[in-house]
Amino acid sequence: MNQSDYLILDGLGKRFDGGAGVRDVSISLARGEILALLGPSGSGKTTTLRLLAGFEQPDAGKIVVDGTDVTALAPVARRFGMVFQHYALFPHLTVAQNVGFGLEGLKLDAAALADRVERVLGAVDLAGFGARSIASLSGGQQQRVAVARALAPEPPVLLLDEPLSNLDPSLRERTRRELRELIQRIGITTVLVTHEQEEAFDLADRIAVLNGGRLEQLGTPEQLYRAPVTPFVAGFIGRATLADGHVAVEGQRGLLTVAGQRTPIPVSPSMAGAVRIAVRPEAFRLAAVGAERWSGRIVARRYLGNTALFRVGLDGSGLELEVEGGPDEAKIGDQVGLEPTGKGLYLYPGAAQG
């Protein structure tokens, strides 16, 4: 067995009547790897997680854990640890009873059970909270109880459904760091669902970007940012403006035309013809107006401290690009030229698609 084949999603498909199904999702995870399923709502990320937990049965494909096909197993038999978005803590049980719930089947004696519960609570920094009622806990504490409860039976895989979305923004960053440390310390293979890029970047080793039920790209945060394979990924990961253009190749030179304006690009012969482009703020820098250089007018400026984001309305079109620059480089109303930086501009064959 390959090292990166601990958890395998192989061609998973699930159709719903008018809902967010998934098509042909294949992902392999190494033992201890953390994967984020990232996508807008309706992209199928939650469906994928529910397929993993066993709450839904796939129409196609299979799920393999540590060499065992678990596709047909019910959640009870699969026993992946799951943390729900709203935690789904049992309100009528104490903290210790919640955490011990998954250990009840093990027929431990009371002392051993209490010991194990206390150990897990200690791991999430809630030692001594066992006798408390759920209602008496803060949101962050409830989140940690939910994680402790999922981890207590030492599941093969941990599933997290938007684990931080229910927290106060001020708490999120700290909780995220703690969660990451905990997962890494335990070394459990983890799949989490999120719609926030920052959360995915911070928590996951690799990210699967889903859109419309399809896996758009699977990769590390760097791969996704630097080499988005589809316009969707380019627009979803980081900032990017999408537009349609045309590429002409003249010898060693490429020329990209958008809205009647031309700009040179590095040559890539196969690109000739209609293209869909994604433009990151760092793709151009502000410069003087010149030949074979896009030009436009600054329509807005967002001050970010060290830098500023300028919104440039390209001349002769409704298209507006975001361009990063020094905070005092230009002011609203200025006529500017755009000089390519050689990075952050992505071209995809064909015109608009979705």
Added chain:
Amino acid sequence: MNRSGLETVGVGVAVLLAWLVLLPLAFVAIEAVSSPEGATFEAVSRFLASRIEWRVLANSMLLSVASVVGSALVGVPLAVLVTRVAFPGRRLVGTLLSLPAVLPPLVGVLAFLFLYGESGFISHLVQAVLRLETPPWRLEGATAVLLVHVSTMYVYFYLFVRAGLTGIDGSVYEAAASLGAGPWRTFRRVTLPLLRTHLAGASLLVLMTSLASFSAPYLFGGRFRVMTTQIMATKLNGDDRLAMVETLSLTLLALAGLWLVRRADRAPAGRGGSKGTPPRPRPLAGRLGRVALPVAAWGAALVLILPHLALLLVSFVPRGTWTSQAFPPVLAPGNYLTLVRDPVRLGPILNSTWMAVAATVGAVALALLISWLTVRARVRTARFLETVMALPWAVPGTVFAIALATAFSVNAPWAGRFLLVGTSIILPLAYLVRNLPVSGRALLAGYRQLDPSLDEVAATLGAGTWRTARRVTMPLLKPAIVAAATLGFVTAFGDFVTSILLYTYDTRPISLEILSSLRQSDVGVAAAYGVLLMLVSAAVFYAAGEGNQTG
């Protein structure tokens, strides 16, 4: 269980429900137009041509509308008074006023009888003071029935409006005041619209309860007939076919009422700021506020509670000892001892107990299964299950009793009919069907509030169906189950409407023993039974409340 297994259960339960609820009603319709010679519209045309029948139907309708208006006129001001005006004893008055809600209808009727009836306290008092030969009045006719209705049904308006007023954020009044609205305009433009759902809900309950009301018209109606009592009379005359047509007419009237009120309540209710705190009750200024209103509140509470005290007192009056005195000369616990010692008197208590318990257990179990099938398993028959389960609520008790009596008086297993009338099964079965809507509503609501992820998370933690039910679902549904069981038990324990049409001597419940005691002028024993009903109901509600608090 897999999907097809679930669907099979869903269909099975749908068939069971159809058999219990729809089939009996269908047979009423069939019997109304059939004779040994085949189909006939003889009874229908007799009904349509009869001025009496139309009169009776109009009586039912007018009585119900009048009951709604009367109950609103009593209940709404009392609710406003208790929630908004501070006066000594406000909480106690508030509690006293809500008591009729937990008592079986027959108890309210009895209590009324013992206070205002011709042999009741007030008439005794008047008779003794004025030294009259005969009781000064007979409490009979439409007015008497309406009085009983208002004095027992105001509680719906009182409770609903009180809940509504408590839910209104005090800041909306401050906002209205800051916009220059006086008290009257605030009431008309702010309070009333916010209370609309509550008023509609109370109106619906009173309307349906009055349409279905049987004990009040039966005991106080005299020659004033409404459709429920008319059906009973026709049935006793042996004119079964006409009784079926009358039953149908009452069903249609009830469904029309239901439809009308639901329609009136369709428009969206403006619910904003429901999270805030209601304004605190404040003492009113002026003589009116400081004296008149509190006195009125206390007076109303007394007038409405007094009948129950009268009932209690009469239960201690030995037979034949109270003739023309203003106050009963002898008070002794003999009536209560009779209930326990005399097997003939004890029998009904045991009957009512076991039948109510059986019906409650059955109704709660069935409602639990149906709620699970509709909310969790979401079987294809879910909508059907939910609708049919709620149906007996819209259909007056008399109608259902007649329907069950009709469907199960014949043995025809191929048509789903069994000979149950005259056996000890029919009454618990009837109670069960009548309890189904209440139990169902409580459990459906309970299930809908349960986060489905709780089931899912239990599964990921290795808990199978059984352990999840035992450790998660049931403990969390307990309040709903207790509420359903409490209401169901109390309703069945004190039931009169259904019982009078379906009982046998061996299964006669408390309510019918009360009736026969009254007929034999054994007023004290009747009152003792009434007090027993009252105490058991109160005890059950109290125990349920305690249990839900600690549990």
